[in-house]
Amino acid sequence: MKEQNYLDNLVGVFGHPAAENPGVVIQEAAFRDLGLERWHFLTIDVDPGKLGDAILGLKAMKFRGINCTIPHKIEALKYIDKVAASAKLIGAVNTIINDDGVLTGENTDGQGFMIALENAGVAAKDKNVVVLGAGGAARAICVELALARARRLTIVNIPKDMALGESLVKILKDNTAVAVDYVPWVGKYNIPAGTDILVNATSIGLYPNVDDKPDIDYDSIAEGTYVQDVIPNPAFTPFLREADKRGLRWQSGMQMLVNQAALNITMWTGLKPDKDVMIKAFEEAMS
Numbered sequence: 001m002k003e004q005n006y007l008d009n010l011v012g013v014f015g016h017p018a019a020e021n022p023g024v025v026i027q028e029a030a031f032r033d034l035g036l037e038r039w040h041f042l043t044i045d046v047d048p049g050k051l052g053d054a055i056l057g058l059k060a061m062k063f064r065g066i067n068c069t070i071p072h073k074i075e076a077l078k079y080i081d082k083v084a085a086s087a088k089l090i091g092a093v094n095t096i097i098n099d100d101g102v103l104t105g106e107n108t109d110g111q112g113f114m115i116a117l118e119n120a121g122v123a124a125k126d127k128n129v130v131v132l133g134a135g136g137a138a139r140a141i142c143v144e145l146a147l148a149r150a151r152r153l154t155i156v157n158i159p160k161d162m163a164l165g166e167s168l169v170k171i172l173k174d175n176t177a178v179a180v181d182y183v184p185w186v187g188k189y190n191i192p193a194g195t196d197i198l199v200n201a202t203s204i205g206l207y208p209n210v211d212d213k214p215d216i217d218y219d220s221i222a223e224g225t226y227v228q229d230v231i232p233n234p235a236f237t238p239f240l241r242e243a244d245k246r247g248l249r250w251q252s253g254m255q256m257l258v259n260q261a262a263l264n265i266t267m268w269t270g271l272k273p274d275k276d277v278m279i280k281a282f283e284e285a286m287s
Contacts, residue, residue, distance in 0.1 A: 009036070011064050014067070015071075020208065030261070051079065069094065080105040094137075111260065127151060130195050132189075132198075138168070141201055162184060187215070191222070198226070205234075225248055
């Protein structure tokens with residue numbers, strides 16, 4: 001007799017806001033391509049202050065895992081049982097794996113970013129990098145850049161979140177050899193001469209605020225600077241339009257999103273998804 005098993009395997013994302021997060025598009029496409037018909041990715045809006053309740057629910061409903069996005073990546077550390085070494089160093093979690101009620105926190109953001117950088121033909125070693133922002137994504141990116149032996153990191157963040165920027169600088173100074181500075185973001189920021197890589201690791205420009213862009217002097221970006229956004233939706237942000245208008249090389253957050261999602265799927269299922277399938281699903285959804 002045919003096995004009767006209709007149990008759903010649930011994963012998803014906790015965020016606030018969450019409605020614009022396109023993770024479901026690429027994850028579901030990968031599941032179907034892998035033949036995982038009873039795996040489902042849920043997009044769940046979790047209010048700040050309610051993350052602990054949501055993670056208790058995750059355990060109760062035996063989710064296989066969850067992604068954490070804005071604003072939950074740092075807060076999630078309070079509610080998990082084990083933290084992978086890289087996530088501990090980063091001080092933020094974007095992926096949780098549930099093994100029979102034991103929750104392990106991982107961080108695939110920085111790894112996804114570095115794969116995107118490599119695919120663009122850009123090496124981090126000996127480069128001067130400016131990172132806008134100091135939140136969860138920025139922390140992951142800065143740690144990975146430092147471990148890849150970037151020469152200097154300049155972290156630019158708003159003064160009201162100064163503690164985030166300063167704590168990130170301390171992590172990098174205590175654990176890596178990179179030269180690092182924190183710059184309070186007051187008014188229009190001028191990109192320093194000699195910058196090789198410029199990264200927008202803030203949420204500025206994220207849907208629905210699609211006309212917003214970081215307050216920097218775009219004419220101060222030197223010719224030859226590589227520009228990377230972490231925002232996947234929209235894929236072509238005003239930040240990237242400014243880079244494109246000046247003839248600079250750039251890449252959207254889509255590649256980083258797909259790379260980290262592929263890593264998540266492998267952690268949850270043990271299978272390696274086809275990234276081309278995921279990219280095609282994303283492009284179709286965005287068109």
